[in-house]
Amino acid sequence: MKKDSLLTGFIAGVLSPLLGFYFYFLLFFGYMGFSNFINHVIKNNLAVSVLSIGVILNLVIFFIFYQIEADRSAKGVIMATFLYSFVVVYFKVL
Numbered sequence: 001m002k003k004d005s006l007l008t009g010f011i012a013g014v015l016s017p018l019l020g021f022y023f024y025f026l027l028f029f030g031y032m033g034f035s036n037f038i039n040h041v042i043k044n045n046l047a048v049s050v051l052s053i054g055v056i057l058n059l060v061i062f063f064i065f066y067q068i069e070a071d072r073s074a075k076g077v078i079m080a081t082f083l084y085s086f087v088v089v090y091f092k093v094l
Helices: 006-032 034-043 047-067 071-093
Strands: none
Touching: 006 034, 006 047, 006 071, 034 047, 047 071
8 A cells, every 4th residue: 555645544534533532531431441431422422522532633643644745645634534524413413
């Protein structure tokens, strides 16, 4: 896989919020176990909020790609961010 491609940026943009979600769990709820944390998030309707916090990592990844002049990868990160934004809007409307 090429280093500067839409696919590289898209994959990084999709995985980084999931990584942020996991770091949020470790930082604030590591004492309760991951499955209990997932149940807590679903029960209290926090999934959209926690996912939105995770998307902030996409901003960091975007700027890294931008600084190293990997413009196609930066576009892939933006595509993934828009995908997450549509998911967030969908769940907010429900």
